Amino acid sequence: MGLLLCASITTAQQEDPLHANDSLYGEQNLILPDTLVIKPDTLRGQDSLIIIDSLSAYNEDQAPAISPNALQFRVDFKSIDSLHFDMKNHKVFMYNEATINYDDINLKANYVEMDFNKTEIFASGIPDSTGKERGQPIFVQGESEFRSQTMRYNYESKKALIQNVMTQDGEGTIRGDVIKKMPNNEANIKGGSYSTCPSCENRDFEFRYFKSKVIPGKRIVTGPAYLVIEDVPTPLFLPFGFFPIRQGKNSGILIPSWGESTDRGFYFEGGGYYWAINDYIDLKIVGDIYTGGSWAVKPSTRYKKRYKYSGAFEFLYAINIVGEEGQSDYRRDRDYQIRWQHRQDKKARPNSTFTANVNIRSSKSNYYNPTTAQDYLSNTFQSSVAYQTSFSGKYFLTLNANHSQNTKTKLMTLTLPEVSFNVNRLYPFRKQNRSGSMKWWEDISVNYTANMKSTVTIADSLLFQSETWDQVQNGIKHSIPINSSVKLLKHFTWTNSINMTDRMYLKTIEKNWVDTVFSGNDTIPGYVREDTISGFRNAFDANFSSSITTRVYGMFQFGKRFPVQAIRHVITPKVSFTFTPDWGDPYWGYYKSYFDPILEEDVEYSIFEGSVYGSPPRDKSGNVNFS
Structure with a gap:
């Protein structure tokens, strides 16, 4: 283009008589000062920047034009059987489980034909050996899905002509003999039905009509419609139909x-x-x-x-x-x-x-x-x-x-x-910034556990009755174990522990013997009466345990000639002692008694009997164990 531009400038100079004389004069005598002056002026008129701009203008104005049949978006397509390209007629044929993805469109079918001249896609199924058509088209665009027998779609105008179609819209199933899909996803149906039956295959009930218009997500408007139950028409006839379609949550x-x-x-x-x-x-x-x-x-x-x-x-x-x-x-x-x-x-x-x-x-x-x-x-x-x-x-x-x-x-x-x-x-007793060896008292540890429970067993018919809460058993239990471990003579470990438990209750019981009562001809034999005493009571108990243990290591060697060259064994002997005081002593008041004349002896019982965390141990005990 730079050559063409220079040519046009030269022509213009030849038509100007003033420039023509200067040029001729300059050509006859190149050493004249005037000629040298004229040539720089000419170069200044033909600025090199103008030449660069002219190239840029060429790229914008003379760029190759895009074919009117070119696709606007990338097309991804595949098929399992075969792909056939007809370059002469600008067509593509796909067989067996063909899939096309274009923009927001997804199409699946056993037979797909793409015509780039008409910007159309045709899809259908293929009959199998029994004559039944398999792989019928499934067309998805955005949130709309159509299942049909045949389908013809123009991907430029976004219009489609679909035969024997079924689609879901909201909670309803729409069927049609012929559907014309518009670019805004609205559909005009000829010979169809609408049903809210949850099963797509079994058409238990539906409204059939001759013509209708579907506005996705809003409504279906039909002409004359009638109700069909189990494929049997009923006399319920409507002059027109209006079925609202709502998606998502709606009251x-x-x-x-x-x-x-x-x-x-x-x-x-x-x-x-x-x-x-x-x-x-x-x-x-x-x-x-x-x-x-x-x-x-x-x-x-x-x-x-x-x-x-x-x-x-x-x-x-x-x-x-x-x-x-x-x-x-x-x-x-x-x-x-x-x-x-x-x-x-x-x-x-x-x-x-x-x-x-x-x-x-x-x-x-x-x-x-x-x-x-x-x-x-x-x-x-x-x-x-x-x-x-x-x-x-x-x-x-x-x-x-x-x-x-x-x-x-x-x-x-x-x-x-x-x-x-x-x-x-x-x-x-352990210091955070300890220096030197640890003292024996720094190894004393304390744990704490608290439990609380309220429980009741009743008939289910009494759940919301006031007397239910009179039978509730509740309590609180605190457990505090204190442990200490000390090294003796470098080889023995002496461990001591004190376990303290405190139980808190809001109820206790009291038992008394009621003698036989004679009233006229009636006799009420003697029995043990149990009364519930309301009020706070706690039950404390503790026990002490101590143990000494060590480890003895030994090895017996067989020599290198044997498969097993040595056996190493460890012996951990332990001696322990446990002591529990007598928490059944009358001083504590945890246990009481009543006289049973039938047994002719005192019967001892715990005032916490039946409580959720039980009672303190009654008898003094001491145990020594060797292991």
Whole structure:
């Protein structure tokens, strides 16, 4: 282009008479000063910068044009059988499990034909040896998915013509004989149906229509439509159809199911309202009602916060009436269910965890209101709620709540709460910046453990009654072991320990013998009466143990001629002594007695009998062990 530009400049100079005279004059006498002046002016007029700009202008204006048939995005395609390129007609043929990815489009079929002249893709299945068509097209664009018999798609206009198609939109299944897909993903259907049946293959019920328009994620509008059940048309006819399509969480009314129960009559079950509160929690309130008078209300909620926690809570309260009032088979039961599941993400709090799996119910609720088939067949249910945490890696706290229930015996055991607190081993006399050898008292260690528990075993029908809490057994237990280890004569280890335990209770018992009572013709034989005494009492006990141990090493050598050249053995002899004082002495008041005239002797008992952590040992004991 630089040559062409120079040529045009030379032509212009020749047409100018002034420049023509100067040039001719310069050519006749090249040594004239005027000629030298004219030539620099000419060079200044033809600046080299202008030549560079002209090359840049050429790259922008004269760049090769892009073919109108060129693709706008990269195409990835493959097939298992074969690929055939028709370069003359600009076509590609793919056979057997062909896959095409283009922009947000994914197409799978056993036969695919790409026509670059028409910017079209045609897909269909291929008949197998039995004549059945296999590998029919599956077309996905964005969130829309179509399964069809044949499909023709223009990837430039983004329009498609699809035959015998089925697609999911929201919770509904849409079918059509012929569908024309528009660039905005709207679809015009000729000869189709719409159903909310969860099974895509079994068409239990559906609305059939002649024409319709589908606006994805919003609505389906149809012309005249009629209801079909089990492929049998019904006389239920609609002049037009309007089916809203919603995705994600949406509040709304829940339509109940209906039927008949042999014991409780006709019913409506599961009707109510669903409330999508926000992205983290929802609420569903449904109920059941029976013509025999039974009813139930079942609120439930789910919650989830990513990287924090998730769970669900369900509650059921029901009145179940069987038979007619006044008849011998009449029965009225009040039933309940409480289910709670909670999970904490491990990333939320590395030093603490909280989990819950609660399943509490009355004995009859499993029969009338089972949630799963497994619940219906089970008669034992358990629950647990646990929280664990640590402080500075030295102090550990555990909180538990447990429940076990047998619907056959109708007994329930609750442990609420159970607390455990532990402290790592401490050396109270050891200096942090110690220098020199360790003194014997610096090796004294102390541990501490505290436990607390409240438990009760009752009939499940008394769970929410006030007398339930009168039967609760509770207590607190403190354990403090003190240990010391001393080296004797360099080869012996002398270990001493004192174990102290303190139990705290809010109830004690008192037993007395009640003599036989004669009242008219009735006789009440003598018996032991047990009374519960409310009030705080603690029970302290301790024991002392001491042991001396050492290690003796020996070796027996066989020599190099034997496969086993030597045997090394270690002997650890140990002598230990344990002493427990008499905590049954009347001074402590832990044990009392009453006279039994039948046995004709005093019967001793502990005032903490039946408590969760038991009683201190009654008799003095001392043991010496050799090992």
